[in-house]
Amino acid sequence: MGRYLIRRLLLLIPVTIGVVTVAFLLMHISPGDPALAYLGNRATPKAVAALHHKWGLDTPLWQQYCSFIAGLATGHLGDSLYFKTPITTLLATRIPLTLLLMFMSAIIALVISVPLAVLASLHEDGIADLIVRFLNALAQGMPQFWVGTMLIVYLSVDAGLFPVGGYGDTIGQHFWSLVLPSITVAIGITPILVKSLRSSMLDALSSQYVEYARTKGVDNHSILFKYVLRNACISGVSVFGISVGSLAGGSLIVENIFALPGMGATMMKAILTRDYPVVQVCTVIFAVIVVIVYLLTDIAYSIIDPRVRLQ
DSSP states (O other): OHHHHHHHHHHHHHHHHHHHHHHHHHHHHSSOOHHHHHHOTTOOHHHHHHHHHHHTTTSOHHHHHHHHHHHHHHTOOOBOTTTOSBHHHHHHTTHHHHHHHHHHHHHHHHHHHHHHHHHHHHTTTSHHHHHHHHHHHHHHTSOHHHHHHHHIIIIIIISOOSOSSOOOSSHHHHHHHTHHHHHHHHHHHHHHHHHHHHHHHHHHHTSHHHHHHHHTTOOHHHIIIIIIHHHHHHHHHHHHHHTHHHHHHHHHHHHHHTTOOSHHHHHHHHHHTTOHHHHHHHHHHHHHHHHHHHHHHHHHHHHHOTTOOOO
């Protein structure tokens, strides 16, 4: 296990470099000028050239790339072109919000998915199963921006149960303001989790070891949780790990809808203003989060099922 963890952590280095390279090239080859976005379309060529020199955008592309890689290696991430503050200071308060949003979304998705999958698998082709599959298909076709807007209209504006936007000032307000955004993100990944768990549980229920347990007189409760659900969780954990990318992508949309000052909203603003350094740093952070979750997913395999060995 120790050697496996070290090997996977070392693989994080080339993955991070690859993500940085792709993000760097995409931002620089895409149309648009950060100086014009900052100064406005009426800016003079002299003012644009001066800003290019100040930001180091007049240097060769390879030199800008090497400077950014050196900054990542030393921890000096530079300054934001648009926000005019050090990137570390800018993201220090925004990263925890995004991580908390992803964590709450994952918990809500599990709380919704597991009971629905159990209910559908225990009543295959019955009314309960048909209702779950219908709701699953309905949720799969609803875009996150629409779900977030509907939750704001009915639960915030009409009912007044939740804040329309913002993050609040106290810890309680922080958690309460993230309830609707977390539900919005969770609905985006719940359908695939329900579908995967239901399919795996149906396979487990029809397996020989479950039939053998029933012939031995094992009660249904033990069969469900000790034999069926535990084996079905293996594929569920895999799908859940893959869905983390959706959680990260969902934060980009949801944070803007609910006016949350998180990393996703900051990255979106940086993309629109051509703030290269902020976009690249946010991309690296999201990539590292996804890779770490994939690593934890592999470790979870061996914990859930002792037959799985990490080679």
